[in-house]
Amino acid sequence: MEKPTNRILSGVQPSGDLHLGNYLGAIKNFVSLQKDYECFFCVVDLHAITVWQEPKVLASKTREVTAAFIASGIDPNKNNIFVQSQVPQHAQLAWLFNCVARMGWLNRMTQFKDKAGKNSENVSVGLFSYPTLMAADILIYLATHVPVGDDQKQHLELTRDIAQKFNNDFKVDLFPIPEPLIFGEATRVMSLRDGSKKMSKSDPSDYSRIMLTDTAENIIQKIKKAKTDPQPLPQNIDGLSSRPEAENLISIFASLQDVSIEKVISEYSGKEFSIFKKDLADLAVSKLEPITVEMNKLMNDISYIDSVLSIGKEKAKQVAEPVLAKTKEIIGFLS
Numbered sequence: 001m002e003k004p005t006n007r008i009l010s011g012v013q014p015s016g017d018l019h020l021g022n023y024l025g026a027i028k029n030f031v032s033l034q035k036d037y038e039c040f041f042c043v044v045d046l047h048a049i050t051v052w053q054e055p056k057v058l059a060s061k062t063r064e065v066t067a068a069f070i071a072s073g074i075d076p077n078k079n080n081i082f083v084q085s086q087v088p089q090h091a092q093l094a095w096l097f098n099c100v101a102r103m104g105w106l107n108r109m110t111q112f113k114d115k116a117g118k119n120s121e122n123v124s125v126g127l128f129s130y131p132t133l134m135a136a137d138i139l140i141y142l143a144t145h146v147p148v149g150d151d152q153k154q155h156l157e158l159t160r161d162i163a164q165k166f167n168n169d170f171k172v173d174l175f176p177i178p179e180p181l182i183f184g185e186a187t188r189v190m191s192l193r194d195g196s197k198k199m200s201k202s203d204p205s206d207y208s209r210i211m212l213t214d215t216a217e218n219i220i221q222k223i224k225k226a227k228t229d230p231q232p233l234p235q236n237i238d239g240l241s242s243r244p245e246a247e248n249l250i251s252i253f254a255s256l257q258d259v260s261i262e263k264v265i266s267e268y269s270g271k272e273f274s275i276f277k278k279d280l281a282d283l284a285v286s287k288l289e290p291i292t293v294e295m296n297k298l299m300n301d302i303s304y305i306d307s308v309l310s311i312g313k314e315k316a317k318q319v320a321e322p323v324l325a326k327t328k329e330i331i332g333f334l335s
């Protein structure tokens with residue numbers, strides 16, 4: 001089976017409103033990678049239902065993530081944009097990987113521990129086996145590179161372990177060992193209310209995150225209210241240690257502006273946060289508003305979104321089908 005050398009797969013859950021962490025940690029990087037890689041961008045609805053989703057909202061959010069991809073600058077004619085549940089090979093390979101991955105490996109997943117919390121007896125089995133499905137998403141395309149935010153690092157290590165164990169167990173060289181692509185100045189965007197917590201869709205406070213559906217006014221208000229400390233901006237990067245909220249806002253600025261954190265610090269060192277926040281709000285609005293406007297426009301043309309997904313599904317299946325067939329043959333299943 002021919003192996004690609006430059007193929008990307010990444011996924012985004014349609015489980016709530018997309019936020020600045022999803023944009024800076026992942027989607028913005030997808031946009032810059034599309035010129036050098038063959039890309040598969042997947043709306044991972046099977047992952048979303050590991051926790052409860054309202055059916056009507058799920059359908060709309062699935063289209064909204066697609067709209068966000070396109071509005072952010074991913075070219076749907078050049079890349080494969082599709083929905084995970086429409087390509088059944090993902091779930092089929094995930095089952096096979098459930099029989100490769102070890103309980104001990106999954107027991108170490110910090111995201112499961114964080115999400116399950118004290119409720120681990122009562123969460124879905126899917127939430128526990130979530131990373132084997134993620135490994136299947138990647139390996140069903142023999143993807144070589146996976147752009148993600150920093151929080152997905154451990155899941156990618158597990159994907160590499162699964163690929164390696166499968167190849168070793170069956171003495172084959174089928175699956176590549178995919179490389180994570182975690183880059184940019186904001187690989188882990190933190191909550192605007194608490195610099196020790198990741199910005200996330202599930203935080204109960206709306207003020208903890210900037211969403212891609214926010215109006216300019218919302219964005220300005222949220223940045224104005226973002227938690228900071230009383231000191232001005234530091235003289236150098238070392239001055240950010242033990243100042244998580246300051247570090248977070250400066251990283252967001254650097255990433256939005258496409259410059260280094262050092263450059264932002266040298267421009268603002270010694271200035272008050274009130275001044276910096278005003279500029280950050282202007283910058284955020286100037287970068288995010290055009291995306292929001294375009295997303296809203298696309299969401300008014302559902303037939304266009306569905307046509308993009310329909311083409312994406314067919315192209316994805318063409319790649320996924322032979323990989324699944326080969327995997328089953330290797331395992332010893334009758335064809």
Ligand code: TYM
Nearest residue numbers: 010011012013021022025026044134148149187188189199
């Ligand atoms: P999800 O939907 O939670 O997040 C989508 C992408 O956004 C990144 N991200 C962040 N980056 C920086 N700061 C943050 N606060 C932040 N929050 C989220 C995530 O790292 C991710 O890249 N398990 C994945 C979805 C997935 C996937 C895959 C990814 C399913 N299959 C295969 C890559 C390859 C997830 O939970 O994404």
